[in-house]
Amino acid sequence: MVVKYIEKLGGLVLYAIGSLGRITLFFISGLTQVFIRPIQFDKILDHTWFIGTKSLFVIVLTGLFTGMVLGLQGFYTLVTFGSEAALGSAVALTLIRELGPVLAAIMITARAGSAMAAEIGVMRISEQIDALKTMQINPIRFVFSPRIVAAMISFPLLTAIFDVVGIFGGYLTGSLLLGINRSIYMDKVITSVQMIDIVGGFLKSFVFAIVVTSVCCYRGYYAHLAGDGGFGAKGVSMATTNSVVQSCIYILIVDYIITYFLV
Amino acid sequence: MISPLIQFKDITKSFNDVQVLKGINLSIHKGEITAVIGMSGTGKSVLLKHIIGLVHQDSGKLLINGKSMDSRPKKGGHLFSSQLSYMFQENALFDFLNVYDNIALPLTETSKNPNSIVIKQKVKTRMQELGLGPIDHKFPSQLSGGMRKRVALARALVTDPKVVLFDEPTTGLDPVRKKKVHKMILEYQQQFGFTAVIVSHDIPGIFDIAQHIAMLDEGRIIFEGTKDEILDSHNKTVNAFIRGEERCVSYEIGLEQPKG
Numbered sequence: 001m002v003v004k005y006i007e008k009l010g011g012l013v014l015y016a017i018g019s020l021g022r023i024t025l026f027f028i029s030g031l032t033q034v035f036i037r038p039i040q041f042d043k044i045l046d047h048t049w050f051i052g053t054k055s056l057f058v059i060v061l062t063g064l065f066t067g068m069v070l071g072l073q074g075f076y077t078l079v080t081f082g083s084e085a086a087l088g089s090a091v092a093l094t095l096i097r098e099l100g101p102v103l104a105a106i107m108i109t110a111r112a113g114s115a116m117a118a119e120i121g122v123m124r125i126s127e128q129i130d131a132l133k134t135m136q137i138n139p140i141r142f143v144f145s146p147r148i149v150a151a152m153i154s155f156p157l158l159t160a161i162f163d164v165v166g167i168f169g170g171y172l173t174g175s176l177l178l179g180i181n182r183s184i185y186m187d188k189v190i191t192s193v194q195m196i197d198i199v200g201g202f203l204k205s206f207v208f209a210i211v212v213t214s215v216c217c218y219r220g221y222y223a224h225l226a227g228d229g230g231f232g233a234k235g236v237s238m239a240t241t242n243s244v245v246q247s248c249i250y251i252l253i254v255d256y257i258i259t260y261f262l263v
Numbered sequence: 264m265i266s267p268l269i270q271f272k273d274i275t276k277s278f279n280d281v282q283v284l285k286g287i288n289l290s291i292h293k294g295e296i297t298a299v300i301g302m303s304g305t306g307k308s309v310l311l312k313h314i315i316g317l318v319h320q321d322s323g324k325l326l327i328n329g330k331s332m333d334s335r336p337k338k339g340g341h342l343f344s345s346q347l348s349y350m351f352q353e354n355a356l357f358d359f360l361n362v363y364d365n366i367a368l369p370l371t372e373t374s375k376n377p378n379s380i381v382i383k384q385k386v387k388t389r390m391q392e393l394g395l396g397p398i399d400h401k402f403p404s405q406l407s408g409g410m411r412k413r414v415a416l417a418r419a420l421v422t423d424p425k426v427v428l429f430d431e432p433t434t435g436l437d438p439v440r441k442k443k444v445h446k447m448i449l450e451y452q453q454q455f456g457f458t459a460v461i462v463s464h465d466i467p468g469i470f471d472i473a474q475h476i477a478m479l480d481e482g483r484i485i486f487e488g489t490k491d492e493i494l495d496s497h498n499k500t501v502n503a504f505i506r507g508e509e510r511c512v513s514y515e516i517g518l519e520q521p522k523g
Contacts, residue, residue, distance in 0.1 A: 038375055123357075131355035134315050135369040135422075136345055142372065 026140070026221070027214040030148050033141035040146045047150030051112040055158055062107050063100075063162035067169020070094055074170070075178050087180055088188030091170030092163075096193060096201045100163040102255050105208035108151075108158060109247040113216040116147060117243035120220030121236035129221070144217045148210065155209035156202045163201065200262045207254055212247045219243035266329055268293040268426070268458055269314060274323035276309055283309050285482035286323070291475070296452055296459040298473035300466065302504065305479045307462040308352070311428050314460065315349050348419035352431045354411050356403040356418075363399035366390065366417045386421060392454075393417045393447075409440045416447065420455060427452075429461040433468070441465060445472050466505050470494075478504065 070091045078084045120143050123129050132139040167189055174180045223239035224231065267290035276284040283306040291297045299307050312318040313325055316332075325332040356365050364371075367386045371377035390396060393413050403411055412432065419427055429448065433441040445465075449472040452459050463469045470476065470490040478486040478493070478501055486493060486501045496502060 038377065127351050127353065127355040128357055130317055131349070131351060131357075132372075133317060134347070134349035135372070137369070137372040 023214050023218045026144070026218045027148070027210065030140050030144035030214075030217070033138060033145040034149055036141070040141075043146035044149045044153075047147050048153050050115075051108065051147070051150050052154035052157060055108050055111050055154070056161070058107050058111055059104055059158045059162050060165050062103060063095075063165035064169040066099055066103060066162075067091060067095065067166030067171075068173045069169075070099075070166070071170035071173030071178070075174055075180070084178075084180060085184050086188060087170065087174045088167075088185040089192035091174070092167050092189040092193050093197060095163045095166040095170075096197045098255070098259070100166060101159050101201050101204035101208060102251060104159040104162040105155065105205065105212060105251050106248055108155065109212050109216070109244055109251070112151075113212045113247055114240050114244050116213065116216040117220035117223075117240045118236055120144075120217055121223035121239045124221060124223045125232055125236060140221075143221065144213075147217060148213045151209035151213040152206060155205040155212075159201060159205035196262075200258070203262075204255060204258050207258060208251055211250045211254055215247045215250060216243040219246070265292065267291055267326075268328060269460075270324075270326040270329075271310070271313070272324040272326065274310075274313065274320045274325060276306070276313070276318065276320050283482055284320070287479075287482075287484055289477050289484050289487065291458065291460055293458050294456060295474045296449070296461065296472055297475040297477065298469045299460065299462045299477050299479055300464055300469065300504070301479035303464065306482055307464075307479055308430050310479065311349075311430055311460060311462050314426075314428055315347050316344060317349075345422075346425040347428065348422060348424035348426070349428045350415050350419045350430065350432060352434050354403070354415040356411060356415060358403050361400050361402050362395065362406070362414050363390070365403065365414060366395075366421055369418065369422050389417045389421050393420075393451075408436060409443065412436070412444055413447070416451070420451065420457075423455070424457055426458045426460070429459060429463075431462055431464070433463065433465045441468055445469065448472060466507070480504075 071087065074087050074090045074094075075084055078086055078090065120129075123143065129139045129143070132142055171182070171185055175182045175185050219239040219242050220236075223235045269291040271287045271289040274284055274287040275282065287310060289299075289310075299310060301307050309318055313320055357368065360368065363386060366389060367382055370382045370385065374382060376382075390399060393416060395410075395413060395417060398406065398410065403414065406414065432448065433444050436444060445468055448459060448461065451457075452472075461469060461473065470493070473490065476486070476488060476490060476493050477484050480500050486496060486498055488496075493501060493505065502508075
């Protein structure tokens, strides 16, 4: 009985490692195609608009409320130590170092990552990917390469917007609602944030862009191999769900690893 | 005797534990329309996908102009592959591209100058030849089934292929449109001179356009010949199939329970 469970666990671990390896190879083959001429500027622009511009609303909204909640929670925690003046530092550093990159990546995964997996999955089951092969077009170059570049551009920019809006949200609750001096709040924001914090945040968002796009596109691309009886429409739905869940898990794991090396 | 353009030699193919092709021997000659007929689920599309390289055989040889396809270079230089076109059963048009971009795709994606006038002219010419003039800005979802077939055919022909593979081109069409599609294939085959391989179970419609007919049954070619030869065939399975008789409906194609 115990051996059976250990075998099952081992099988799962091997599957996870194999899956990670396949996603990495998928990413590498997509990345190499980015530099092969002609560069796909039009497609990169299209996907940047889809991943970036169309995610703007949800990023602003999430950033604003995250900052506002941080302002509230931070104020009532700091006030017990008589250090509510440090609210600006707390909000800005929490957002720039951690919450900004992570929450922005999760929101983009939910909005754009799921759409990528579903769109590529439908292309797979309707034989559009096979059609590309018959036309001597590299399918990975066609469906994945422009998206990875677009994500590398969009993720850091959206994270920056998330951070700025979040800091503004903290200002709304901290200064306008709870009465912390505006100049002190902004001064603490400016003086406490170092360049290393900003670079670290951008580095995280850049890596998340690679992780999310690779996982979502890979899952969609191999939607027909989803297994567990998932073929056709069910295969696409499973690929979409798996892509979002796995992306979120990988975001948290990668976040821990990067933070470990940054602190 | 003229050597065949494409030759299957003892090709076998299995998916998981199911052997779909059990030693296929078939010759396809240059400039001809070859029809591969047979019941649903007998491996016709799998056979067709071997030619374009979407599926690879487990054993046997696929010869193109007498040369084995196994020796094809893996990267680039797919000299023969670039002369092939494939028309999918469900057309496989890109729903996010309009008609013009769908047809132009094989050229724009493989050219260093995707916006060149030569490509535009070529696409426009093909569209005019196939009667697709005023619909270049429409999307596939806005077109009728027949129109979509024509767009798919235009895309298949835009690269001036030497061989066009048709996977059940009349599936889902009414009898009138089926006839039109067959007529269209014959007309363009005569106009452009390509070799056509058509997978179909549209009997007897396909006999009117095919010069060479092969019947696939349970993973094997059980008949090869002309229209007259198939109509005179004494093979019981062939006869039953072309007359649509019940005896050829087996549990293997999912319409009957296995006995015993």
